[in-house]
Amino acid sequence: MSYARWSILIACSAGLFAAGLDAAHARIDEPTELVDQQHCMFCHTSDAPFLAPSFRQIADRYRGVPNATAMLEIKLRKGGRAHWGDTAMPLPSERGGPLSAEDAHKLVEWVMSQ
Numbered sequence: 001m002s003y004a005r006w007s008i009l010i011a012c013s014a015g016l017f018a019a020g021l022d023a024a025h026a027r028i029d030e031p032t033e034l035v036d037q038q039h040c041m042f043c044h045t046s047d048a049p050f051l052a053p054s055f056r057q058i059a060d061r062y063r064g065v066p067n068a069t070a071m072l073e074i075k076l077r078k079g080g081r082a083h084w085g086d087t088a089m090p091l092p093s094e095r096g097g098p099l100s101a102e103d104a105h106k107l108v109e110w111v112m113s114q
């Protein structure tokens with residue numbers, strides 16, 4: 001690999017690293033494709049409770065709660081007991097298809113950044 005290509009690679013990784021650091025404070029970009037495929041916005045909005053708690057309410061509730069993100073990722077993939085009312089979230093199979101652990105992680109990171 002030429003020197004020029006290496007420097008591009010290094011510059012890119014530095015950019016990614018900076019974006020990662022920033023994510024602790026700023027909102028993470030919506031993973032739109034996943035959100036559409038899983039119809040998240042059919043029931044949720046960012047800031048107003050609708051058929052489901054808003055993503056901001058969810059982020060506020062679980063911010064600083066140990067293991068909350070791991071719990072939410074499992075919940076998105078496999079379902080679980082309702083935490084907000086009587087209605088639990090539908091399973092991925094009813095939302096648009098199976099959800100990988102990696103994609104569940106992306107979605108939860110995004111929800112928690114709101």
Ligand code: HEC
Pocket residue numbers: 034035038039040041042043044051052053058072075076081082083084085086087088089090095107108111
């Ligand atoms: C058919 C409606 C519907 C869809 C579609 C939906 N949700 Fe939900 N979601 C709900 C309801 C209802 C609740 C409240 C469940 C409860 O009481 O725990 C909820 C709760 C949640 C919670 C909090 C769970 C908890 O244990 O507190 C998260 C996080 C969440 N949704 C993320 C998502 C994401 C991300 C998507 C898209 C992948 C999505 N939801 C799609 C209805 C929906």
